Amino acid sequence: MNYSGCQGCNHCKSAEECRVDDDLSGLLEDIRKADAVVFGSPIYFNLFSGQFKLMQDRFYSFIDSGFRSRLAPGKKVVIVTSQGHPDISAFEKAADDFAEVLRFLGFEVVDIIRMGGGGPPDAVLDRRDLLDQARSVGSSL
Numbered sequence: 001m002n003y004s005g006c007q008g009c010n011h012c013k014s015a016e017e018c019r020v021d022d023d024l025s026g027l028l029e030d031i032r033k034a035d036a037v038v039f040g041s042p043i044y045f046n047l048f049s050g051q052f053k054l055m056q057d058r059f060y061s062f063i064d065s066g067f068r069s070r071l072a073p074g075k076k077v078v079i080v081t082s083q084g085h086p087d088i089s090a091f092e093k094a095a096d097d098f099a100e101v102l103r104f105l106g107f108e109v110v111d112i113i114r115m116g117g118g119g120p121p122d123a124v125l126d127r128r129d130l131l132d133q134a135r136s137v138g139s140s141l
């Protein structure tokens with residue numbers, strides 16, 4: 001996907017939507033309509049990735065001029081994150097901070113799935129506990 005971050009133009013404070021027209025436009029519309037969303041990011045230099053943050057900043061269009069969320073409240077959300085460091089407490093703030101943003105927007109954060117010791121794309125196949133957690137939370141949505 002090719003997309004840019006929020007331009008800070010404030011168009012979305014008088015109109016209902018983001019003026020930037022790119023590959024994120026449809027995704028933002030999908031989030032508006034969704035009953036449940038799963039967000040995921042690896043940890044890059046202690047934080048969620050830059051690509052993820054560009055998307056997150058575009059959520060500005062979900063907020064009206066009075067700083068209230070335009071989203072229907074109660075959308076369920078699961079956050080999935082992976083890091084190389086084996087101790088998940090090392091960077092847990094990244095997902096916790098994003099969860100706070102989502103709560104502000106009216107989401108119900110159902111679970112945060114955190115993988116430590118990540119690396120190769122298939123590393124999670126050795127983590128039966130995380131696969132079970134994902135299956136269990138997925139079926140609860």
Ligand SMILES: Cc1cc2nc3c(=O)[nH]c(=O)nc-3n(C[C@H](O)[C@H](O)[C@H](O)COP(=O)(O)O)c2cc1C
Pocket residue numbers: 041042043044045046047082083084085086091117118119120121
């Ligand atoms: C640019 C970059 C920065 C990274 N920074 C960190 C970091 O600060 N802490 C950490 O534990 N792992 C870090 N990693 C490792 C990734 O978080 C780890 O490999 C993760 O499991 C990748 O998830 P993915 O397979 O979903 O892409 C970094 C990897 C890259 C490519």
